[in-house]
Amino acid sequence: MRKKIGAAVVGLAVAGVSLLATGSASSHGYTDSPISRQKLCANGTVTNCGNIQWEPQSVEGPKGFPAAGPADGKICSGGLGQFAQLDDPRGGAWPTTKVSSGQSYNFRWQFTARHATTDFKYYITKNGWNSNAPLTRAALDSQPFLTVPYNNQQPPATLSHSGTLPSKSGRHLILAVWTIADTGNAFYACSDVQF
Structure with a gap:
C-alpha cells in the first residue's frame, strides 16, 4: 500500500511540475496587426530566427518602458538573449506593413495567456532614425x-x-508595449511599417 501511495505522490509531483513548465512556456502575447517581427518568424515569412519561431508570444521583459525595461539595442527581444534575432535590423530587410499618416489604424494583439493589464502603449521611430541599427530609446519619439x-x-x-498614426513618411518601426498589472513585466513587439 505504501508503495502505491508513494508512486501516486511522485506521479502528482511530476504532473504538477509539468503543468507549471507548460504554463510558462505557453505564455503570453504578440501583435499581428501590424505584423510583428516575432509573428513574421513564427509564420515562416522570415527565416533564421532561432527560438522565437516557436514562441512568438514570449517576448517578456521588465516593465516601465522607457524609464526602465530592456536595454537599448535589445528592446525588440525584450532583453532576452534567446530572441536576439529580433534586435537584428537585417539591413532594413524586415518585411513592412503599409500604413498611412494621420489615418486610423486597427492594432491587434493575440494572447495565449491573459493577464491583468495596466495598459498598451505604442511608440514610433523618429524621422531620420537609422533602420540599419538595433532599436534604441533615442531612435523613438519620446x-x-x-x-x-x-x-x-x-x-x-x-x-x-x-x-491614429502620426504624420511620418518612409520606413519606421512601431514598438508595442503590453504592461502587465500584477507582475514586474511587460511584453514587447516590434513591427516594421512603411508610410
Missing part, C-alpha cells in the same frame, strides 16, 4: 502616440483597438 488604459482587466484571446 512619448507614445497611443496609450490604451486597461484598468487591470484581462483581455480576451484577441484584442483590437484603434488609434
